[in-house]
Amino acid sequence: MIEVQDLTKSYGDVKAVDDISFTVNKGEILGFLGPNGAGKTTTMRILTGYMPATSGTARVAGFDVFRDSMEVRRRIGYLPETPPVYPDMTVEAYLDFVARIKNVPAERRSARIDDALAKTNLEDRRSELIKRLSRGYKQRVGIAQALVHDPDVIILDEPTVGLDPKQIIEVRNLIKGLAGNHTIILSTHILPEVSMTCDRVVIINKGKVAAVDTPQNLTSQLKGGQKIKIEVEAPERRLREVLAQVPGAGRVEIDPERAGERLMVVVEASQGNDIRSEIAAKIVENGWRLFELRGVSLSLEDIFLELTTDDATHAQSSS
């Protein structure tokens, strides 16, 4: 449904989007994950025809976003970072306006507006002025606006920003409900959002694609390794030596602030090795007092940080 090939967007010398490629299949929900300023919004703006790319191509439903912009715009519903609403309009008048500029025929307009209001739970606010609505309701009006013409592709730039936890769950359920009939791209910098709603994730950093996979694969395969947390009373240098002898053990980190008392230690284990029992045995062998020992699997959060942190700073922290 959406094909992005070698897309680049430069502002002067700065490359906001640097040679990214990915595809989205029909009916899929693709999550766009990255820190602020990674190029998520720019990519979305190119896809919606708001701004042209510097080089590369992007196609929506087979149409080039630049050359056949009108065809693409007909098929896309788009929620920008800030909901593009007119404060002086009522919710219903606003959706009617959007339906008109999105080319919804007169006879289908009121049915489409009702549908969008129902999907976003806004029916009881339809006659209210948008300026009187709370941030969360405005955001919903923004989402309703993206649905009103029943587009094939829906692009949502940070759809859950500014919502309370209950509304966030509602919006996520709404998005999941839309998949299948619609192809959806959503951007976020909130990780759980991706694992909860998306079929696939594109992790983007500094304008480049860092990884593309399903949330499950990213958690289990990409960094299948385990971390082991240990709380123990032991001399620090000796403990390091002992842990280094355990086969399969990797980097050892000891919380420096607690040196001298009980040590908080994190040991990275290489993939596929369960070294918990061996560590326990070594500690007991040395006669140290063990308080806690547990395995922690790498969360999406860790992977995200791993992928989006500079190599330079990463090397520094591990040395």
Added chain:
Amino acid sequence: MHGLYAIYRKEMGHYFVSPIAYIFIGLFLVLSAFFFNLILTAVIKESFQMEMQSMQMGAPPNFDAPAEIMRAFFGLLSTLVLFFTPILTMSIYAEERKRGTMELLMTSPISEFDIVLGKFLASLSLFAIMLLPTAAYMIFMVLRSEPMMPWRMLLAGYAGILLLGGSLLALGSFVSSLTENQLIAAVITFSASLFIWVIDAVGRDSGSSAGAVLQYLSVIRHYEDFTRGVIDTSSLIYYFSFIVLFVFLTVRSVDSMRWRRA
């Protein structure tokens, strides 16, 4: 076409749902009524003096009071227009950009031309509605003058003020499309309008062919013909080209927003 109509409808709604339209229409009415009254009193006083003079001299009075009033009144309207149009146009694009709604318009299947022309026609409509109440005084002038004043003078006057207003609105829209700041838009529009207003005075003194060109370029020079009841083709061409030029420039400027860093 559907896009143009949708934009036009939205803009008119915006004017009339918010206090904008009522404040404009109300203030314009108060000011124009005040000045009309002033002009009426002054011209009537003058016409009495003329009559006295002619009685002393024994010659028939050569003073067309109704035409005099009309010319003064339309002259005054043009000055009010100079102050009102920059305020009317300053927010036309600046506000959409600030609110982020420009992004909605530009990712919708409507052309830049639809957006620009829809907005221009809406501002012109509000301007025409603003002028409408003043027609009451003018119709009164036509009907109560003796001999009855030709309707043509009235129609030419309104055609002139609409063309003049349309030109300044087109100029103002263009300026508004260049900046996000409404105050800057208003100040630049006002200064530019004033400049093409007084360019006429510069041309008048020089007497050279360059001066003639400057005179032709002045918005107010062409307007004077209309207030005398004359509809000159060259003036029509001038105003239409002016409007078309600035609508075209606005379309280009809106299109270029895509290429600028947002």
